[in-house]
Amino acid sequence: MISNFSLLSLLQLASPALPVGAYSYSEGLEMLVEQGIIDNAETLQNWIEWELQEGAISLDAAVMVRGLTEAQAGNWGKVKEWNHWSSATRETEELRQQSWQMGNALLRLLIALWPLEDRVEVTSLSEGECNFAIAFGIAASYWQIPPDVALLGYLQSWACNFIGAGVKLIPLGQTAGQQLLFNLQPKLVTAVQTILRVEDDDLSSCTWGLSLASMQHETQYSRLFRS
Template sequence: MSQALLSLVQWLSPAFPTGAFAYSHGLEWAISEGEVRDADTARGWIADVLRFGAGRTDAILLAHALKGHDLDALTDLARALAPSAERLRETEDQGAAFAAATAALTGRMLPARPLPVAVGQAAASLGLPVAQVVALALHAFAANLVSVAVRFVPLGQTEGQAILAALHPLIEDLAATAAEAPLETIGSAAFRADLAAMRHETMDVRIFRT
């Protein structure tokens, strides 16, 4: 295993200080409303977010950042794609934290950008295959959502790991597609997840920031 791959795994691990554990991506609202209530509904919700929502859009943004696309243009697009105030803060705050943490480790100062663009601008120097980087980023995103479900549904740890394992084929397919997808094909259709993020903003009691 290369040092570059180990660096990427470290950057995308739950221990890396981006604060990912504090964000539910609207899943907290879905759980509180009973729409996500067990392992099956959690797996379905997360799969839809990956296939039709931020998973897909972030994967395409990341792929183009890795390929050297105009990072300022990608930053503007990533911000425009955020469907709610909380979603915008989620991607910007995590992206800023990611850039700061990688700069502290590598000595390479990078501007704060939305998370998929921030990961792309840092990981481009590693020289890893685009699909591999995208797959690991999608896996980290999915793992965080599974962790939310484990803590808040709640689910058992084994159930959570079974959900994540079941998502592996989807993650692999999405990464392969995103690695070759033209930027013009970007878009999402996870409307229920977007509405969940909006409704999360007005919850009286909540654990997660989004």
């Protein structure tokens, strides 16, 4: 069960309107579209489904859950360890900078929203580089959002932003984008169940396609997105 307050907080946290700059990133999609690897709704859906199963987003989501549970238990040392671990898994500078920029933006927002006495540990994290997954987990912990529900919101938010980039780049119509998001619902639910069962020693991902697209995107001739 989730309270009305926690549900509203999750909707705010997972909203595309959250001012963290997610809309400015395509996570390599812009290069994939230019190369013709992704050129319609079907190929976009295939890419998203693979990412949910084996890609970087599944790893980020698992880290988000660990950040949430450790923050909930007051283990801020472990929260920082997972933050460093998450930074070390980034295979390109662009993906690392995206995660840090969005994470630090979310921390600044949380500091502005939370009472002074609740800001101490969050403020210390904001003095460095915080990954978005960790910042999201901290927010979910503070707003008492259950891990499974927070995880579903995290993946839904990612899918919305990725599809939004696809709608602009391929391009797709808005209805096609919404149909794609609707089609992904079973995959999102399955991904939540899988990620929650993964042990620390089994955390892994297969991200070479994303990494190559990200590296090539840095020097793409014409770009709409930052990465």
